[in-house]
């Protein structure tokens with residue numbers, strides 16, 4: 001685990017020290033979740049998702065504040081300081097968690113923005129909760145940011161916050177980064193509150209997306225819905241008095257902090273753990289690996305189906321291969337996620353029942369989250385990494401696998417529907433909907449010669465190491481500074 005989070009666990013919480021901060025991150029989650037043990041003791045755990053890992057290195061380099069939810073309902077906490085960052089908890093009631101987080105964010109926006117893989121639910125009371133909670137986050141940020149400071153808002157849970165902060169604090173510079181896809185206009189137009197959401201986002205000076213395609217879809221929606229003038233990446237937003245200000249919307253593909261992956265991959269105990277994982281599976285010739293939050297966007301079912309058919313067809317033998325599927329629990333109270341879990345677990349049990357021997361398992365399924373050390377050992381043990389998302393903003397797992405493969409071996413099978421596919425051109429590309437094509441891609445990866453693996457992996461590594469998370473945050477912040485000096 002990283003230094004910032006380590007120190008959170010080691011140091012007792014300090015008294016609130018919140019003074020005006022020059023730089024304020026606003027995200028749905030704080031970088032740590034509050035966990036209360038059976039005997040009532042409070043501990044803090046790294047919160048899920050890639051956002052913390054992405055922002056944490058940058059937050060270490062500035063003295064800033066982070067506004068977010070501590071991950072539990074009905075918890076009112078005072079601001080506290082950790083490693084030079086003021087953490088400002090925003091409380092949500094149980095009803096707000098149900099309507100704003102599980103409802104509007106994760107059962108309306110999430111499925112709509114991921115190409116309606118699951119049907120989005122539209123409920124007016126969820127929208128009302130979204131507006132109320134977004135205002136609470138905006139007020140917390142406006143209260144803590146220094147005069148002429150910067151507020152950087154993150155992700156789909158908080159799309160109204162940029163405009164709300166602007167109204168409260170017209171002196172500050174506002175950035176927004178959208179970590180998930182932005183949908184084509186034909187889909188976006190379904191949203192009953194489509195104009196309000198666009199206006200919310202346009203409160204920012206710079207609106208960042210993962211892919212050029214996402215930015216284009218957003219600009220199209222702005223032009224068609226609001227009729228604002230768009231020139232290149234610039235949007236002229238009327239100020240209501242005959243003038244306008246310019247906001248910029250473009251792609252800033254996010255990445256990972258590569259240093260901890262390189263360090264862990266070099267450690268003898270981690271290498272030994274990777275060998276132990278291999279041995280515990282009966283030393284198969286090839287280990288395939290999937291690592292995802294258990295989410296319907298990730299194409300876990302498609303991957304398992306293709307793999308099961310390869311065993312069925314006899315193109316793979318259970319003595320020779322194992323698929324390790326890490327599926328970390330996520331959003332379990334949302335119906336679509338509960339159904340997905342049943343579906344995946346049924347599919348895994350069927351394939352294992354049909355193909356396992358006493359000594360070999362077709363799929364080792366792990367419905368758990370793991371610390372980074374164990375993840376790196378898994379990446380080192382895996383000959384083939386399967387990323388078969390049906391739609392994914394970026395997919396940082398693909399980049400983590402590449403960063404870890406310091407020996408230049410291993411093959412990445414990568415869905416073309418991920419943001420990562422724009423950059424990681426030397427991966428074996430797949431359309432996960434095409435099961436026959438997916439099966440062939442898995443076989444290509446399993447059978448790839450060491451020379452070809454190394455040729456591809458070198459190029460992939462260069463790309464990931466040159467474009468790490470520091471490059472990402474620097475380019476976003478440079479774009480913000482540019483707007484400011486205009």
Ligand code: G6P
Nearest residue numbers: 029048049050051155179180331
């Ligand atoms: C994705 C989103 C993040 C979110 C994460 C985990 O990566 O882009 O905003 O935090 O999933 O989901 P959760 O609902 O547990 O925060």
